[in-house]
Amino acid sequence: MKRLLAVIKVKGIQFIITTSFTLVTVLVMLFVGVMLYGKFAQTAEQNAYLHTQQILEQVKYNLDSYLNGMTQIFELVDDKIRRSKGLTAYKLSEQLETIVETRKDIVSIAVFTRDGTLLATTPSKVLRKNTRLTEQSWFQKAIEDPTNLNFSLPHIQNLFKGEYTWVVSMSREILLHGPDGEIPAVLLVDVNFKEIDDLCQRVGLGKKGYVYIIDLVGNIVYHPQQQLIYAGLKNENRSLPLKHSYGSYVEETLDETRLITIKTIDQLGWKIIGVSYMDEIVTTKKEISRFIFWLLIFVIVIVLLVLHYLSAKISRPIKLLEQSMEKVEQGDFSESEPIRGSHEVEQLSLRFHLMVAKVRELMHQIIREQEAKRKSELEVLQAQINPHFLYNTLNSVVRMVGNGKNEDVITTITSLSKLFRISLSRGKNIITVREELEHVRHYLIIQKMRYKQKFEYEIVVENEDEVLNCLTLKLLLQPIVENAIYHGIEHLADPGRIRIFAALIDGKVLLQVSDNGLGMSPDVLAQVKAGFYKTEEGSGVGIQNVQERIRLTFGEQYGLEIESEQEEGTVVSVWIPCQVAEGRDRL
Numbered sequence: 001m002k003r004l005l006a007v008i009k010v011k012g013i014q015f016i017i018t019t020s021f022t023l024v025t026v027l028v029m030l031f032v033g034v035m036l037y038g039k040f041a042q043t044a045e046q047n048a049y050l051h052t053q054q055i056l057e058q059v060k061y062n063l064d065s066y067l068n069g070m071t072q073i074f075e076l077v078d079d080k081i082r083r084s085k086g087l088t089a090y091k092l093s094e095q096l097e098t099i100v101e102t103r104k105d106i107v108s109i110a111v112f113t114r115d116g117t118l119l120a121t122t123p124s125k126v127l128r129k130n131t132r133l134t135e136q137s138w139f140q141k142a143i144e145d146p147t148n149l150n151f152s153l154p155h156i157q158n159l160f161k162g163e164y165t166w167v168v169s170m171s172r173e174i175l176l177h178g179p180d181g182e183i184p185a186v187l188l189v190d191v192n193f194k195e196i197d198d199l200c201q202r203v204g205l206g207k208k209g210y211v212y213i214i215d216l217v218g219n220i221v222y223h224p225q226q227q228l229i230y231a232g233l234k235n236e237n238r239s240l241p242l243k244h245s246y247g248s249y250v251e252e253t254l255d256e257t258r259l260i261t262i263k264t265i266d267q268l269g270w271k272i273i274g275v276s277y278m279d280e281i282v283t284t285k286k287e288i289s290r291f292i293f294w295l296l297i298f299v300i301v302i303v304l305l306v307l308h309y310l311s312a313k314i315s316r317p318i319k320l321l322e323q324s325m326e327k328v329e330q331g332d333f334s335e336s337e338p339i340r341g342s343h344e345v346e347q348l349s350l351r352f353h354l355m356v357a358k359v360r361e362l363m364h365q366i367i368r369e370q371e372a373k374r375k376s377e378l379e380v381l382q383a384q385i386n387p388h389f390l391y392n393t394l395n396s397v398v399r400m401v402g403n404g405k406n407e408d409v410i411t412t413i414t415s416l417s418k419l420f421r422i423s424l425s426r427g428k429n430i431i432t433v434r435e436e437l438e439h440v441r442h443y444l445i446i447q448k449m450r451y452k453q454k455f456e457y458e459i460v461v462e463n464e465d466e467v468l469n470c471l472t473l474k475l476l477l478q479p480i481v482e483n484a485i486y487h488g489i490e491h492l493a494d495p496g497r498i499r500i501f502a503a504l505i506d507g508k509v510l511l512q513v514s515d516n517g518l519g520m521s522p523d524v525l526a527q528v529k530a531g532f533y534k535t536e537e538g539s540g541v542g543i544q545n546v547q548e549r550i551r552l553t554f555g556e557q558y559g560l561e562i563e564s565e566q567e568e569g570t571v572v573s574v575w576i577p578c579q580v581a582e583g584r585d586r587l
Helices: 002-083 089-100 137-144 194-201 226-230 239-243 278-329 343-383 387-402 406-427 433-450 477-489 522-530 543-554 581-586
Strands: 106-113 118-122 166-178 181-192 210-214 220-222 247-252 257-264 271-277 430-432 455-461 471-473 496-505 508-515 559-565 569-577
Touching (some): 002 166, 002 194, 002 247, 002 257, 002 278, 089 106, 106 166, 137 166, 137 181, 166 194, 181 194, 194 210, 194 220, 220 226, 239 257, 239 271, 387 406, 387 433, 433 471, 433 477, 433 496, 433 508, 471 543, 477 496, 477 508, 477 543, 522 559, 543 559
Parallel strands (some): 455 496
Antiparallel strands (some): 106 118, 166 181, 210 220, 210 271, 430 471, 496 508, 559 569
């Protein structure tokens, strides 16, 4: 007992150690995972901010380069015109046409007087009427601020007949040299807005992010969804970008959270605004967390497998000893090899196997004694002849002699002698089905004589050649038939009927006794099946004894099945294995 407690204690300590190591490992990995997630998430967010600023810086650089190029073109046009010695339209157009050919993004170049008269244009186009040229913003800014180059907002070029192109107008007042001296004029260079649009459309800030441009007062210069802006279906909050020239801030709305990044084009004061969606940054965090989660799961599984392997290697001898104990607990006392391990475990295993061997020896001794006792009891029960049955039979013979029924006397005494002969069977416990059916037939003949033809009987056998040669225990059917007569038919007002049926079904022998007697109530039937119902009548070899004999000889899967219903009768089925006469020694 002390050794057993020691095993349990060692096993418990090992479980605690393994669990502790596992718990510590999991906690450390979780701590590392949380730290890594925090660091990676912070780095991802910072990288997102930096990436957005770098993209906007590149956009700013590209726009600065492009606008500087346009400014240089404008200055070149201005210089060509100033150097021109005449005011003839032909000469001006010739000069301007040379410049237009150098840049495909220049839509048109035109020179106007301060009163709006067209002096020269290239490509040569017809000026539309009612353009209100002097009222347009680019013209007025050129007059009001003659020293600075003015850039207009994107608009449709509507001065000349022909194609209507989306342009940005550059304008400034210039001086023309004429015969009467210098004449102030307005130089207009229309640049195709598609170039600026292409520069901005190539910018991507995630899947949903975009870039838009506003001027100094908040007018939208470029927006990827400009038509929705003009239609009032989309709106941008331009108040904060107008207050800041550079930097980033987070804008929260009811539907979403956005990262706003601002860059300013110094030459024009235009502000490039990048809009990134925080849910995409959060998606990056989720991807990082998902990666770290699966990494932790993988590492934890590997660690657990290693711990399990080491624990199993250390505790294997104790586990083997535990398995041996479980086998003994389940009734398996078979011999097993001693367990190898530490000195203590080997000694414990040796003592345990000695104990099991002793217990096995004692159990075998008890089993032999119980089997001898059971066989002795069965032999006594089988050898019993009910005194009442013998007395009643002989008494019936005396009455038949007195009545001169000599044939009935001969039949009864003949059946009685054969009944005893089969009952003795030269001391054999195993007989054939043929002999068992013959025994019960003689018993029924005697009982029918005694009860004055109170019942009829029949014996039906299917597949006689196969069934009759099978082996069975002696005196299986007689106790069942006896119960059918005494408890079922004796108290009937009408003649009774007993049917004995034998057949071979699925390799098993079925011996069935059925009667049309009084039957049993459900309570009595339950007691009979459980083996609790006792009566003072009968041969002494009752239903429960038959059940025990069958299971002791053939196994627990064989035995009796009882069906009964009051006023309908009882059916008792006996199931035994089919074993022919050659297999008698096996029983």
